[in-house]
């Protein structure tokens with residue numbers, strides 16, 4: 111064993127010791143899917159597998175799609191797909207018949223043929239097993255993203271999944287290993303990478319407008335306390351025995367793209383600290399009454415989690431998560447470099463040398479944004495705004511996905527992005543539950559991050 115491997119393993123183990131007895135069980139094993147061996151330390155690539163960086167598959171002139179999950183995200187995604195050329199929707203699957211029917215109606219109203227309907231907990235496997243489907247589009251609960259994605263790839267399908275793609279490091283490895291074994295695309299649907307400010311500032315970063323990036327900040331700060339009123343909400347169950355950042359990818363994804371993570375740099379370790387649990391408890395008292403059973407319920411999740419990541423090249427990234435405080439929505443999206451600075455929230459601004467003490471005035475800002483407008487926005491931005499989906503970013507994502515599949519191009523996000531961004535789910539919990547102890551971030555490319563020199567979207 112090389113010295114560095116030895117050090118790395120010791121690093122993770124120290125963090126893991128303190129989490130013994132941590133009860134992930136109730137939430138992590140709620141899905142009756144395949145179980146995976148604990149591969150936290152497994153960085154040997156299985157014999158016969160090869161990396162899938164810049165993976166190209168045969169062009170698919172008409173992409174035949176199966177949707178698993180027809181709730182909020184799945185129903186909206188199916189609608190967006192009716193605005194894209196070269197699509198056939200073959201199957202719609204959900205636990206609830208009415209959701210399948212509603213999605214069916216949406217596509218039929220747009221002139222699409224009737225899709226086959228699947229209702230039940232295990233019928234998604236049948237969708238994956240069909241031989242007339244190219245792409246499985248997963249929009250179900252967090253705990254079944256990876257089991258479904260892995261099975262879909264094993265059945266020879268390309269797969270995309272909602273965020274986070276995985277909720278443990280071993281799930282991240284299973285996504286990577288399966289994609290490498292099957293040579294199928296596995297993309298996480300990180301739509302925030304396609305938002306207008308993020309894309310244009312990515313273009314600026316790539317063209318050196320900010321000099322060399324030194325630090326980035328991303329977040330998911332979204333007051334979702336009203337979800338606590340529902341007794342059946344699957345998301346709030348996680349708050350009971352988890353503290354960390356369970357939803358890191360919206361903030362982290364665009365920053366990692368700007369910083370060329372696994373395309374010339376890599377994330378090495380993180381430290382994560384959670385605040386106390388105050389706001390959610392206050393909200394429950396205010397909503398249900400001081401003496402109510404709801405207010406008496408114990409939640410482990412701190413209101414605010416703050417994580418700092420250090421990269422191999424000495425860059426830092428801060429990621430925050432807060433869904434239980436009364437405050438305006440923010441994903442921060444801060445890029446700080448040797449020549450300038452950009453930040454999206456609370457209002458978009460850019461500051462550049464030689465006067466980086468001040469944000470650019472409105473006219474100069476608008477001129478710069480136009481000059482560096484990302485090619486995706488120039489090509490499809492206005493149409494995307496008409497179709498909608500978080501202001502258009504969801505449509506740009508879907509459009510690019512189908513464009514790349516139809517043209518046999520590498521996808522904009524690969525399985526390593528999905529694993530790197532999602533592994534924070536478990537690793538922030540490990541660190542935050544151990545006094546902010548540093549935790550190693552696995553290199554899911556197993557050294558191949560050195561092969562690429564920057565992020566290059568295929569065209």
Ligand SMILES: NC(=O)c1ccc[n+]([C@@H]2O[C@H](COP(=O)([O-])OP(=O)(O)OC[C@H]3O[C@@H](n4cnc5c(N)ncnc54)[C@H](O)[C@@H]3O)[C@@H](O)[C@H]2O)c1
Pocket residue numbers: 178179180181182183184203204205206209230231232233234249250251252254272273274299300301500
């Ligand atoms: N990217 C974004 O902007 C964004 C926004 C909201 C939610 N999300 C993510 O999208 C995912 C879905 O969120 P949502 O808001 O649509 O939730 P939702 O509860 O509205 O929808 C999830 C659907 O999955 C179905 N489902 C669960 N298990 C299933 C199974 N075994 N087989 C078939 N269907 C099954 C449920 O019946 C439900 O209809 C989550 O991962 C969430 O984090 C992403």
